[in-house]
Structures are given as C-alpha cells and as structure tokens.
Amino acid sequence: MESLKLPATGRTPEVDFDFSQGVLRLSGESYPDDVATFFGPIFASLRAFLAEAGGHPIRFDMELLYFNSSSAKALMNIFQMLETAASEGRSISVTWCYEENDDSMQELGEDFAEDLQHVAFTLKQIPADGAS
C-alpha cells in the first residue's frame, strides 16, 4: 500500500505513514481550521491499511508538541482504530513523545493510554528544543 506523506503546515502536523515498513509518524502541531477535512484522508488510509491481510508489526510515533481539543478527538479515533487492530492480533506499539517539563503533554499521553489494552504504549521524554 502506498505511503501517506503530508508536509507540515502552520496549523497541521507532518504526516509520514510508511505503510510498507509499518512505521507511522505524526509530528509538529495540530489545530486545523477544519479537523474533518484534514483528518478524513488520514482515517481513510489508516483504515485501509489496517484492513489489509498480513501481520506486519506497526510502530506509531506520536511526536506532536501541541494539538487542540478537536484534534484530540481525531487522535482518539486513530488510537481506537489501532487498539481494535491490536485486539485482533496485530502487533502494534505506540510511542508518545513529550518535551521535558511539558506536564500537559505527558498527562495527555496518560489520558490516551488509559484504554489501550493490546497496544504496547510507551511515554518517552525528549529534550526541549527551547522553542515552542
């Protein structure tokens, strides 16, 4: 399946879903003016990828520094898709990165991890780059 690559914009994150390697990555910031328009195609390709046969392990790197509450809902949707696939036997790991001292993002990681039973979830502290 073809990769999904979207460059970051001022308000949307970089999307790098390398489906052939099973490595999915979101980085940057997310507060799109229209959440449905931005996340719609992401949901569609992820859904198609997860429906494919074959037990390729999946690694999801969550490297967002900031997301707004509408994006939080969309991310929850992605996490629920991953959890469902993992509960059906797919090997899936998620790494939630947050900058040191960013308690908000660390707590959000804990919020998102709460429901995950089958996905292997890791919180990872990364050094702050000094900028926001």
Place this chain on the structure above:
Amino acid sequence: MRRAAFSHSNGRTVDSIMLAQQYAGIKRDLDEKGIIFSFSGYLSEGILYSLGEALREKMTLEETDGPTVRRVFAVFVEQMQNIIRYSAEKVTGAREKPVELSAGMVTIGMEGGKVFIVCGNTVYNADVPRLRERLEYLKGLDKDAIKTYYREQLRETPEEGARGANIGLIEIARRASEPIEYDFLELDEGKSFFCLKARI
C-alpha cells in the same frame, strides 16, 4: 504636494488632537489593566492564526518557557474557536469558499504575574442556561476531577449539531492555573454578552 488631509484647516487640527487624545485614553486604559493585546471585531480562523503567532513570538522573545507558551497558546486557541463557532453574531461569506466571520473580542494580559485571556461574544439567551450549567460544573471541579472529566469527554461521540469537540471548555479549565471565571450580561434582542476568563 500636501494632501488635503494634512491641510491646516482649524477644524482638522482640533479633530486630530481629539483623535490622539481619545485613542491615547483607550490605550492608557488597556495598559493600566495589564493588557498586552486586545482584538475586537470579526474573528476568523485566519485571524486566530495570525494573533496566535504574534502571541507566541512575543512570549518567546520574553524567554517564557516552552510549556507555558504552549499552555497560554492552547487556551487562546480554544477561546478563539469558541467565539468563531458559537458567536451569535456572524457573517457568512462567499459561496465558493465559505469564510466564517464571528463577532467577538479577545484580550490577553498580565495580572499578578499570571497571563490571563478573556474572551467575549454574544450568545442567544436560549443557549445561556445550558452554557451556564456547564461552566458552573467545570468551575467547581478540582484538577483531578477536570482530568477525569476530560478523559470521559474524549471518548464521547460529539453531540448532535456540535462542531468540533465539546472538550474545548474542559481543555481551557485544565490548562488554567485557577478556576475559570465567567459572566453574562443580558442585552436586548434575545441576546446576552458572554465573557470567559482563564488565568494561566
């Protein structure tokens, strides 16, 4: 060539003194209240983006730490999007590319060493009781209860007719360092002016 606007007709001179006096007065009033910037008028997603960038640049220049900048920014975004989505005073734009302009005001300032963000917009009186109930509930929650409420709402499917997440208000309360403050002022024509203040 001098342009007509700069001619030395007495009337204009008097006008311009009054003009400066008038706006200096407004500015002084804002400064005294610790207001860093204030925007009143029609807000859009584009204005949210530009004001947000200006806010972050200013805070970063002042060497505010990254997580604080992000907390202020997060509250700012949720407050602005609440106005854009829920203001009772709107202009909808051209057919091909819909632009949503919503009347409201946003004010950011410093008070007792803390940043505060106040948003104001008109709402329909019919919507006031439900909004008031939600805000009063949020205001009464402590940090842990806000966190639990956020977790619950994150897993809820959006309410009918709601655009975006209903967790916007919870996000504001969560990122604030003190309980949120709100107020309503009844205007005429079935509308009220609604204000929400968050300290970060």
